[in-house]
Amino acid sequence: MELVLQLTEKYYQVNGIRMHVVESGPDDGPVVIFLHGFPEFWYGWRRQIGFFADQGYRVVVPDQRGYNLTAKPVAIAAYRVRELMQDVVELIAALGAGKVYLAGHDWGAAVAWGLAAFHPHLLHKVVVINVPHPTVMRATLRTQLDQLRRSWYIFFFQLPLLPQWLISLGGYYMMRRSLRKTSRPGTFTDEDLRHYVNAWSRPGSFRSMLNWYRAAIRYQNPGAVSQGTTIDVPLLILWGAQDAFLRADMAPKSLQRCRQGQLRVFPDATHWVHHERSAEVNDAMHRFFREGS
Numbered sequence: 001m002e003l004v005l006q007l008t009e010k011y012y013q014v015n016g017i018r019m020h021v022v023e024s025g026p027d028d029g030p031v032v033i034f035l036h037g038f039p040e041f042w043y044g045w046r047r048q049i050g051f052f053a054d055q056g057y058r059v060v061v062p063d064q065r066g067y068n069l070t071a072k073p074v075a076i077a078a079y080r081v082r083e084l085m086q087d088v089v090e091l092i093a094a095l096g097a098g099k100v101y102l103a104g105h106d107w108g109a110a111v112a113w114g115l116a117a118f119h120p121h122l123l124h125k126v127v128v129i130n131v132p133h134p135t136v137m138r139a140t141l142r143t144q145l146d147q148l149r150r151s152w153y154i155f156f157f158q159l160p161l162l163p164q165w166l167i168s169l170g171g172y173y174m175m176r177r178s179l180r181k182t183s184r185p186g187t188f189t190d191e192d193l194r195h196y197v198n199a200w201s202r203p204g205s206f207r208s209m210l211n212w213y214r215a216a217i218r219y220q221n222p223g224a225v226s227q228g229t230t231i232d233v234p235l236l237i238l239w240g241a242q243d244a245f246l247r248a249d250m251a252p253k254s255l256q257r258c259r260q261g262q263l264r265v266f267p268d269a270t271h272w273v274h275h276e277r278s279a280e281v282n283d284a285m286h287r288f289f290r291e292g293s
Contacts, residue, residue: 037106
């Protein structure tokens with residue numbers, strides 16, 4: 001699928017940083033914000049932007065803190081979850097949107113879980129893709145050796161300097177190989193990977209991207225790790241069951257943390273389900289957003 005041509009690039013000053021945002025669709029449409037994860041940037045939602053713009057949404061897709069054209073603070077503390085959430089809170093205010101629809105994948109889904117827990121008044125509905133509720137993730141890491149094995153890279157990323165140096169070798173060969181190895185054949189084209197390498201190669205990008213993981217280990221997510229945290233805002237979990245990084249049994253466990261939750265599993269899809277099953281994912285999100293409206 002080709003990139004949407006009707007894209008507007010903007011910059012917003014939020015939470016002390018300059019955030020790059022791509023927008024599409026009518027200015028007066030209901031706002032939907034898409035939050036990408038590691039190691040993507042706004043381009044990771046290219047298969048969703050056109051669909052939702054055509055449905056009349058004002059589509060807003062930021063490069064999150066440290067990624068691509070958005071500012072890249074040096075300090076690891078700048079990538080604490082509370083800072084990542086505050087970026088989106090202030091983006092919503094800057095958009096003048098009131099309440100928004102929100103979707104996140106991977107780290108973007110982690111931010112979306114936090115916003116659903118602490119800022120439900122800003123959200124109509126939330127979609128999270130292939131990332132569990134934070135309490136489920138923590139419990140699974142403590143009790144399942146299989147998940148600990150799948151998460152080995154998180155601990156590797158804690159090392160200073162070495163990870164970003166190794167990853168950058170050979171034109172980011174390790175990252176390009178990982179994307180293709182953990183997805184269905186043909187998911188990431190050569191052209192896609194050129195866009196990713198260009199984003200990764202910006203000064204300070206990969207250090208900042210890894211700092212999300214470093215901050216997650218060093219600074220506990222405030223409140224969201226409480227065993228009593230339950231999500232009140234309507235929330236849809238979409239999950240590719242062949243995820244190489246995260247156990248599929250965390251999806252139904254996360255659903256139990258939601259008072260108004262739904263779950264749809266894609267049995268043959270991977271962590272990259274919004275790329276691989278884009279038409280089905282788009283339809284599921286749109287139907288969920290429209291329910292009851």
